Amino acid sequence: MLRDVASALREEAQSVNERRLLVLAGDRSDAYDDVATVLDATDLDPAETTLVAHEDTDAAPLTVERVTPRGAGALLGRTRDAVVYDAREECRPNALGRVAGAVDGGGLLVLLTPPLDEWPDRRDRFDEGMAVPPFDVDDVTGRFRDRLVETLHVHRGVAIVDRDASGDGEYAVVDDGLTDPAPRFARPEPESPDEHAFPDAAYDACRTPDQVDAVRAFEALRDQGHALVVEADRGRGKSSAAGIAAACLAAEGQDVLVTAPQYRSAAEVFARAREVLDALDALVGSPGENPRELRADAGGRLRFADPPEAADLPDDPDTVLVDEAAALPVRLLDAFLDAPRAAFTTTVHGYEGAGRGFDVRFRDHLAESDFEVRDVTLDDPIRYAAGDPVEVWAFRALLLDARPPVDPLVDAADPDSVTFTRLTPDALRADEHLLRETFGLLVYAHYRTEPNDLARVLDAPNLSLSALRHEGHVVSVAMLAREGGLDAETRAGMYEGERVKGNMIPDVLTSQLRDESAADPVGFRVVRIATHHAARSRGLGSRLLADCRETVGERGADWFGVGYGATPDLLDFWSRNGFSTVHLSTTRNDTSGEYSAVMLDPLTSEGRRLHGHHAGWFADRVGGVLADALDDLDPDVARAALAACDAEPDPDLSPWQWRVVADAAYGPGLYSVDPEPFRRLAVAALVRDDAPDLSARRERLFVLSLLQHRSWDDVADKLDYHSTGRAMRDLGDALAPLVDAFGDETAREERARFASGDAEGES
Known part of the structure; x- marks a missing residue:
């Protein structure tokens, strides 16, 4: 029976160049014998088959390539005749998306599962990863797999074989997966354009007419001042087209810089480029x-x-060629606009990144640049026919095509027109439209949202979602994580170096900042916050945070917090909404290149104690950190981070130190004699609310010279001073109001002495 089902499924898939999904459900121990039967019955080549399973799984009698669920990214850009995903021990959504995309037309995706009616109620290794302290695995739910099972039952092209139908070794075919497709017209063969500048070998390497058009568009990059945007769903060959074109540009003598979120994302670019360069000898x-x-x-x-x-x-x-550009933050994308030529390829739907930041904010920047911009879209799948059932199923099951509401539904939203709603997991599971709008907004607004997040939204006990809705539609959404409230044993382990999942802020405060009590108070961290692009800059994000603050306080939180890649605009946003800086990371994020800020908004006396301790310590230590690990921090980020710190640092200078500072401000004193008091005074000037107002340029001057100890040549260059001498004199002038505001009697005496001398000289 199994041989017949598999054989018919494979035959139909080959007849129309589509894929099919075969689900083998059950607890029997001979699952891999059944997989071997499927491969034998369908003439699928074991050498072109990959098994996705844990390393400790005994996969006899299969002799095929193996990768782990976490390592399924190795399949990106590759094509396999069959992929077998053993999801019995771990159903990892990211892995499911990656394996589905790797199967070639005419091939099979084989999914091993527990009995489908029991699967949602079982807990696996992915569930264990969502059981972050103080929760345990029993607190994790199975809504994601309940929905997944539903999609398996209702989607075409999915065969389901129940391997536990009876105790006599017989199987039950729940669905044979056959779709009886209509005959297909042959796909048009790609042809070289009538006129082209790239060699014929480039167009010979193309597999669809779409790809020919894309490579032809890349010819514009032979000249300076051109930019190209290539968009496509997965499997349309955009990276291949980029690789073909990049090889031609290199063959003409160009230096082509390729970047992507990880090298593996760009591996196909290099593979195709190598083939073309080889063909061109x-x-x-x-x-x-x-x-x-x-x-x-x-x-x-x-x-x-x-x-x-x-x-x-x-x-x-x-x-510069940026592959999977939507998976990068806009700040980095903007930097590539300084190149002579640029190309950006991006996935329209998919976990590689479909952030709205690329579609909206960066597109605006690109349009305003000096580039002549051309857009290309690839629609035709390369590996399989359009309308492939496995692709349709994967998009639905993992919400790869989820979108926020269309603009006209929410473009009139403002803080007075919206209602605040706690989006419970049960409500999201029961309302597919609400789930798609909510998750679609998270995907489009944040470059890191991925299928794993869909499971976390539905099942993780530490996460919760809240939203603002305009006439029923989601216009702004926040994802919060409960953190802290950990027992003494867990806190001690964290302090001694153990990694504790899902408690980012307590972990930073405990393990890095050496505060063992920091994980005792309970808090809620803002993991994501997103507002529909059609309703931005109207105060909706601030309204949502205010409502969330009230609800987490009602849920017993001591603090409200956030951690994110720091930029001046974001630091200002969070500060305006009541959050205060307590930490800046000392290493950059590998993808965004940004240093992270941690900010707290205390809600109770315990929260105020925690915040007061760490805000004060941040103000005390930040000068030393800026002179060392953060000596390359953008001065505007430093200014904003310090301005957002709710502390009152006291310069606490001795009379002698005040004399040195006052003499540098009003007389012939030198900063280089004792930099320490100048550093303390600069921190006070940038943090304290009662400090004299300084221009932005002078604040940058304090950061670069007094805190980061940059060379005077560097300071003068970055701040556009005519000379180092002019920069030094301006530093003295900028110190004067600080001496007036904070100085002791010694400082006032020194000021009077030199001010008097100036007056006598003038007379």
Whole structure:
């Protein structure tokens, strides 16, 4: 029976160049024998088959490639005849999306599951990862798998075989998965355009007419001042087209810098570029010599750099190619607009990143740039036919195509027109439209939202969602994580170096800042906050935070907090909404290149104690950190972080130190004699509310010279002073009002002495 089902499924898939999904459900121990039967019955080549299962799983009698669920990213950009995902021990949504995309037309995706009616109630390794302290795995729910099972039952092209139908070894075919598809017209063969500048080999490498059009569009990058945006769903060949074109540009002598969230995202670019350079007999060096760099005999090259490094445009590349651009923050994308030429490829739907930041904010910046911009969209799948049932199922099951409400439904929203709603997991599971709007807004507004987050939204006990709704539609949404409230044993383990999941702020305060009591108070951290692009800049985010603050207080929270990649605008936003800086990370995020800020908004006496301790300590230590680990921090980020710190640091200078500072402000004193009192005074000036007002330029001057100890040449250059001497004199002038505001009797005497001398000289 199993052989017949598998054989018919494979035959139908091959007849129309589509994929099919075969679910083998049950607890019997011989699951891999059944998989071997499927491979044998369908003539699927074990060498072109991948098993996704944990390393400790005995997969006999299969002799196929193996990867773990966490390692399923290795399948990105690859094509397999069959992929078998053993989801019995761990159903990881990200892995499910990755394996579905790897199966070629005519192939099978085989999913091993527990009995489907029992699966939602079982707990697996992914569930254990959601059981963050103080919760345990029994607190995790099964709504995601309940919905997943529903999609398996209702979608076409999904065969379900119950392996536990009876005790006599017989199987029950719940659904044979056959769709009886209508005959398909043959896909048009790609042809070289009538006129083209790239070599024929480039167009010979294309697999669809769409791809030909995309490669032809890349020819514009032979000239400076051009930019290209290539959009497509997964499996349409956008990265391949980019690789083909990049090889041609390198063969003409261009230096092409490639970047992506991870190298694996761009691996297909380099694979196709190598093939084309080989076909052109232009490749220099042996295969595999350096997978992240290819050289051409004309002197051109392709080279990969991680996004923060690439944003500095190292070695002045001729062209920058950004693969999976929507998965990068807008700040980094903006940096690539300084290149002579640029291309951006991005996935329309998919976990690689479909952030609305690219579609809305960066698109505006690109349109305002000096580039002549061209857009290309690839619609035709390369690996399988359009309308493929497995793709349709994966999009629905993982909400890869979820979208926020269309603009006209929410473009009149304002703080007075919206209602605040706690979006419970039960409500989201019961209302598919509400779930799609909510998750779609998270996907479009944040470049890191992924299928794993869908399971967390539905099942994780520490997460909760709240939203503002305009006429029933979600216009703003916040994802909150409960943190802290940990017992003494857990706190001690965290203090001694153990990693405690799902408690980001308590972990930072405890393990890095050495406060063992910090994980005792209960707090809620804002993990994501997103407002529909059609209703931004109207105060909706602030309204949502205010409502969330009230509800978490009612739920017993001591503090409200947030951690994020710090930019001046974001620091200002969170500060305006009552959050205060308590920490800046000392390492940059690998993808965004930003330092992270941690901010707290205390709600109870315990929260105020925690906040007061760490805000005060931040103000005390930040000067030293800026002179060391953060000596390259953007001065505007430093200014905003310090301004957002709710503390009152006292310069606490001795009479001698006040004399040194006052003499530098009013007389011939030198900053270099004793930098320490100047540093303390600069922190007070930037943090305290009662400090004299300083211009933005002078605040930057304090950060660069007094706190980060940059060279005077560097200071003068960055702040556009005509000379280092002018910068030094302005520093003295900027110190004067601080001496007036905070100085002791010694400072006042020194000021009077030199002010008097100036007056006598003038007379």
